[in-house]
Amino acid sequence: MGFGVEGLFVWSKTMKKVCFFMFLLCLNAASFLVSAESQTCPADLGGKCSDSDEWQGEFFPGIPQIKYEGPSSKNPLAYRWYNAEEEILGKKMKEWFRFSVAFWHTFRGTGGDPFGAATKYWPWEDGTNSVSMAKRRMRANFEFLKKLGVDWWCFHDRDIAPDGNTLEESNKNLDEVIELAKELQKGSKIRPLWGTAQLFLHPRYMHGGATSSEVGVYAYAAAQVKKAMEVTHYLGGENYVFWGGREGYQTLLNTDMERELDHMARFFESAVAYKKKIGFNGTLLIEPKPQEPTKHQYDWDAATAANFLRKYGLINEFKLNIECNHATLSGHTCHHELETARINGLLGNIDANTGDAQTGWDTDQFLTDAGEATMIMMSVIKNGGIAPGGFNFDAKLRRESTDVEDLFIAHISGMDTVARGLRNAAKILEDGRLSELVGKRYSSWDSELGKQIEEGKADFEYLEKKAKEFGEPKVPSAKQELAEMIFQSAM
Numbered sequence: 001m002g003f004g005v006e007g008l009f010v011w012s013k014t015m016k017k018v019c020f021f022m023f024l025l026c027l028n029a030a031s032f033l034v035s036a037e038s039q040t041c042p043a044d045l046g047g048k049c050s051d052s053d054e055w056q057g058e059f060f061p062g063i064p065q066i067k068y069e070g071p072s073s074k075n076p077l078a079y080r081w082y083n084a085e086e087e088i089l090g091k092k093m094k095e096w097f098r099f100s101v102a103f104w105h106t107f108r109g110t111g112g113d114p115f116g117a118a119t120k121y122w123p124w125e126d127g128t129n130s131v132s133m134a135k136r137r138m139r140a141n142f143e144f145l146k147k148l149g150v151d152w153w154c155f156h157d158r159d160i161a162p163d164g165n166t167l168e169e170s171n172k173n174l175d176e177v178i179e180l181a182k183e184l185q186k187g188s189k190i191r192p193l194w195g196t197a198q199l200f201l202h203p204r205y206m207h208g209g210a211t212s213s214e215v216g217v218y219a220y221a222a223a224q225v226k227k228a229m230e231v232t233h234y235l236g237g238e239n240y241v242f243w244g245g246r247e248g249y250q251t252l253l254n255t256d257m258e259r260e261l262d263h264m265a266r267f268f269e270s271a272v273a274y275k276k277k278i279g280f281n282g283t284l285l286i287e288p289k290p291q292e293p294t295k296h297q298y299d300w301d302a303a304t305a306a307n308f309l310r311k312y313g314l315i316n317e318f319k320l321n322i323e324c325n326h327a328t329l330s331g332h333t334c335h336h337e338l339e340t341a342r343i344n345g346l347l348g349n350i351d352a353n354t355g356d357a358q359t360g361w362d363t364d365q366f367l368t369d370a371g372e373a374t375m376i377m378m379s380v381i382k383n384g385g386i387a388p389g390g391f392n393f394d395a396k397l398r399r400e401s402t403d404v405e406d407l408f409i410a411h412i413s414g415m416d417t418v419a420r421g422l423r424n425a426a427k428i429l430e431d432g433r434l435s436e437l438v439g440k441r442y443s444s445w446d447s448e449l450g451k452q453i454e455e456g457k458a459d460f461e462y463l464e465k466k467a468k469e470f471g472e473p474k475v476p477s478a479k480q481e482l483a484e485m486i487f488q489s490a491m
Contacts, residue, residue, distance in 0.1 A: 059124055059140040063408055066148050076409050082419035084149060088426050089381065096380065096422055098390025099415055100152035100193040101145060104159040105364065105396035106407060107137045113399050120402055129162045134177050142184045148411055152193035154241075154392045157228045158201065167220065171227050178231045185235065193390050194239035194285065194321075194349065195232030197224045200246045200293065208246040210267035211260040211298065218263065225267075226274060233280040238388040239349060240275070241321050242268070243287040248294035261298060265312035272317045283388055285321040285348050288337070290330040292362055301330040302340040309346075319348025323394055324376070325355040325362050334372060338379035349389030350376070352418060366395040366414040370491060373421025374428070381425055391418060427490040434486045437479055 069078040084094040111119035124140055126133055138160060145153060161177040164170040185191065199209035199221050207213050209221030225242075232240050247264060249255040271284060286309075288299045299305045302320055309315040320341045324334035334354075341347040354367045367373060380386055393414050397406050428434050444450060449466055452458040458466075 055124060055136055055139055059143045060147060060404060060408075063147055063405065065146075066408065066412060077405075077412065079412060079416055079419070081416040081423065088422055089429070091385065093419060093422065094151075095387070096377075096385060097415070097418060098152055098193065098387060099150045100154050100390050100392040101141070101148070101150055101411065102392055102394045103137075103141060103153055103155040105394065106144065107141055108159050109396045111397065111399040111402065116399070119399055120397070122404060131162060131173050131176055134161050134173070135180050138177055138180050138184065142181075142188075142190065144407065145190055146188070148408065150411075151189045152191060152390055152392075154192060154194050154196075154394075156196050156198040157224065157231070158198040163202065167223055170224075174227065174231060178234060181235055192232055192235050192237035193392055194241045194282070195228055195235075195237050196241040196243060197221070197228035199224065199244075205246050208244070208248070208260070208294075210244070210264045211247045218267070222267065222270060225271060229271070229275065229280060230278065232282065233278055237282055239283045239285050239321075240271075240280070241285045241287055241349075242271070243289070243321075244297055244299055245289070245293055247299070248291070248297035250295045261308070264298060265308075265314070268312070268314055268318070272314070283348050284318045285389070286318050287321040287323060287326070287351065288330070289323065289326040289362075292329065301327070301332060302337045302344070302346070306340070306344045306346055315346075318346070319389070320346045321349040321351060321389070321392075322347065323351035323353060324367065324372070325353050325364055325394075326351075328355040328357075329362060333375070335375040335379060338376060342379055342383045347379070347383050347386060347389075349386060350380075350391050351394035352376075352391045352414060353393065353395040364394060364396050365398075366393065366410045367417050368413055370417055370420045370424065371487075373417045374424040374487070374490065375421075377418070377421040377425035378428070381422075381429065424490045428487065431486070431490070434483060437483055437486070441476075441478060 064077060067078055068083040069075055069080065071080050073080050082093060082097075084092065086093050088096065107122075109120065110117075122140075124136055126136075141153060145151070157174055158170075160181075161170075161174040164173055199205050204217050204220060205212070207217065209224075210218060212218050212221070229240050244264075247260075249257065249260075268284075275282070275284060286299055286305050288301050288305045289297050290300045291297055299308065302322060305320055306315070309318055322334070322337045322341055324337075327334045327337040330337075338347060338350070352367050353364050354369065354372065355363050355365065393411060395410070395414060397410055401410070445454065449458065453463075
């Protein structure tokens with residue numbers, strides 16, 4: 001085409017910039033807006049299309065009610081490990097998990113990535129972001145939940161209803177969609193596991209919401225959270241989440257970090273006060289994440305979030321929503337983050353997903369590793385469960401998975417993986433060998449001296465005296481390989 005080597009290089013650099021710009025627009029799946037062609041009717045329905053939210057026939061024709069068929073089943077549209085009514089360790093499986101579908105990934109995800117446009121064009125989409133389209137998606141959501149046999153779903157306010165030109169218009173749009181959701185809930189157990197406000201997509205939030213350098217943005221963010229909390233409460237939601245995607249910084253050179261942290265604390269204090277004022281008894285949850293889209297997020301990981309809550313006297317007002325892929329980004333395992341939250345009394349909810357060790361961003365993949373799921377469930381069992389939280393599938397289909405059926409297969413696989421993790425964790429607990437190994441490793445602390453230390457009754461002078469009496473201590477093996485062998489024997 002006459003570019004020449006130099007021209008091709010310039011073109012390549014330009015295209016990379018274009019792709020990077022596209023990436024910034026679609027990085028967080030919650031911000032995805034479907035840019036579909038006009039495909040509003042499945043070919044096999046033979047019905048008429050309409051610009052309204054009404055839909056003729058099923059959204060998922062050919063997909064049956066998903067049922068449990070057992071481990072030997074080869075049916076991809078059946079549960080192999082998740083049996084909702086089966087009791088394990090004194091609880092039904094559905095009570096252990098309280099599975100939830102993430103509206104943003106399931107119904108707003110397009111498959112776009114840093115180097116390519118949308119690949120998913122669901123049959124019910126008409127290419128608009130109108131209120132009528134939003135209501136149609138909500139109807140699809142409820143059919144999806146019912147066929148999957150799941151009672152919970154999660155949302156951002158701007159995922160389920162379009163942003164308006166003013167706050168009043170945005171609230172009006174949201175109210176219209178929420179009224180439909182309220183109507184669709186009737187006669188079912190379906191409710192939001194949690195709701196939240198999208199404080200990261202709109203340009204007004206480029207410096208953050210609660211930590212913005214502009215006081216007007218802080219006020220707007222508060223108004224948006226106020227409304228999102230109201231509608232979550234109205235629908236019977238049991239939790240409310242704060243994910244601070246823009247609550248952080250790109251550089252400290254132009255940032256007053258102390259002031260921003262103080263502002264975030266004041267924001268949370270106001271949220272607590274308003275929750276109590278409207279009679280919302282749900283749990284307020286903070287979702288830690290180290291970075292992306294900011295260079296540094298203030299709620300980096302579970303330990304950082306716990307320290308923030310203690311410093312500002314909010315430790316008894318919040319719990320944590322631990323996302324496994326965020327744990328990966330912060331340099332931890334999901335098991336580590338869950339244990340950190342649990343021992344601090346802060347484990348409130350789990351965003352069940354995973355990342356890719358070869359990828360340096362939040363890939364939000366469905367959890368399919370039974371070993372990781374087993375470690376997750378070991379923490380949940382120790383915690384006695386996570387109600388009123390649950391397992392929200394903050395996970396999306398891969399770009400190349402484009403069939404409507406794939407939405408079901410992905411959730412079935414994720415639910416089966418976590419269910420298998422519960423079965424394995426119960427097996428390990430009932431076997432007792434791993435608990436015995438850990439107990440034996442720390443058995444010296446069951447001595448009189450160990451108890452004195454743990455009760456705060458042994459000072460340095462006393463410990464020096466005991467050290468001289470004991471002489472050089474004998475340090476036994478930690479038996480890590482044996483612990484791993486016992487763990488793997490349950491897989």
